[in-house]
Amino acid sequence: MDRYGEKQQQQLFASYEDASLLVAGSGGAQEERPRARKRRRRAARCGGGGGGGGEVDGGGDPKKRRLSDDQVEMLELSFREERKLETGRKVHLAAELGLDPKQVAVWFQNRRARHKSKLLEEEFTKLKQAHDSAILHKCHLENEVLRLKERLVVAEEEVRRLRSAGTTSHTASAEGGDLVGRGVVCAGSPSSSFSTGTCQPPGVGGGDHLGDDDLMYVPEYGYADNSVVEWFSLYGLI
DNA sequence: CCTAATCTCATCATGGCCCCCATGATGAGCTCATTAGG
Numbered sequence: 001m002d003r004y005g006e007k008q009q010q011q012l013f014a015s016y017e018d019a020s021l022l023v024a025g026s027g028g029a030q031e032e033r034p035r036a037r038k039r040r041r042r043a044a045r046c047g048g049g050g051g052g053g054g055e056v057d058g059g060g061d062p063k064k065r066r067l068s069d070d071q072v073e074m075l076e077l078s079f080r081e082e083r084k085l086e087t088g089r090k091v092h093l094a095a096e097l098g099l100d101p102k103q104v105a106v107w108f109q110n111r112r113a114r115h116k117s118k119l120l121e122e123e124f125t126k127l128k129q130a131h132d133s134a135i136l137h138k139c140h141l142e143n144e145v146l147r148l149k150e151r152l153v154v155a156e157e158e159v160r161r162l163r164s165a166g167t168t169s170h171t172a173s174a175e176g177g178d179l180v181g182r183g184v185v186c187a188g189s190p191s192s193s194f195s196t197g198t199c200q201p202p203g204v205g206g207g208d209h210l211g212d213d214d215l216m217y218v219p220e221y222g223y224a225d226n227s228v229v230e231w232f233s234l235y236g237l238i
Numbered sequence: 239c240c241t242a243a244t245c246t247c248a249t250c251a252t253g254g255c256c257c258c259c260a261t262g263a264t265g266a267g268c269t270c271a272t273t274a275g276g
Contacts, residue, residue: 066253066261087243105244106263113247114261 067107071097075104079111 067075074097078089085093085108094101 085244103262107261109245109247110262112245116246 067099071099075107075111079108083112083115
């Protein structure tokens with residue numbers, strides 16, 4: 001089972017690779033199979049009498065016939081119950097549907113293959129979405145870091161300016177125009193905290209007492225905020 | 239151990255519709271596919 005599993009995995013990974021690399025897929029030197037060759041073969045087949053590839057059982061009708069809707073429905077039901085096909089079930093199904101057991105086996109093989117490729121496709125879509133949103137998230141974070149740095153520089157400048165003003169006149173205005181010594185709390189919603197954050201002196205919103213140089217950011221992340229939209233439109237992403 | 243049955247994978251062929259897609263069928267498997275029963 002282990003080796004079988006490994007083998008399957010290898011084949012699975014191989015199937016992800018470029019189709020052009022798979023020309024020599026199973027075991028031998030196989031030449032490329034362009035559409036033209038297909039057509040040529042078909043034409044030759046039509047011209048000559050039968051012959052060709054894997055003609056089954058000789059029999060009357062070399063053409064393959066589509067299974068009827070009822071047959072397919074039955075097979076689908078059975079497949080949904082159990083994807084593997086034991087001999088007993090195969091024979092039973094074949095008898096019930098008036099098919100050759102071999103046909104039933106082939107149908108299950110093909111059905112499994114299709115099921116698997118569908119699953120792979122779905123998985124790929126999911127992974128791609130996750131990847132895309134991770135990239136988006138990363139961009140967002142980088143953007144916010146930049147903004148925070150800018151704001152920090154501005155805030156520091158402001159503090160410096162106010163400090164120097166404070167040293168010249170020790171009379172602070174009673175209207176709260178001077179924030180020195182009280183700390184500044186920048187709080188807000190995702191749409192306001194980072195992009196156009198509003199600053200409030202502590203105490204107004206039930207703030208704590210902060211030290212002289214305290215400047216506290218209270219971020220709340222949200223990815224649909226204006227700053228992201230702004231950023232993406234800036235870089236032509238939306 | 240041997241062998242038949244079965245699996246996956248890649249590919250071909252055909253039929254239904256408009257040139258490509260869905261689907262039935264076949265063959266290989268390379269440290270020579272794996273698994274199960276005798």
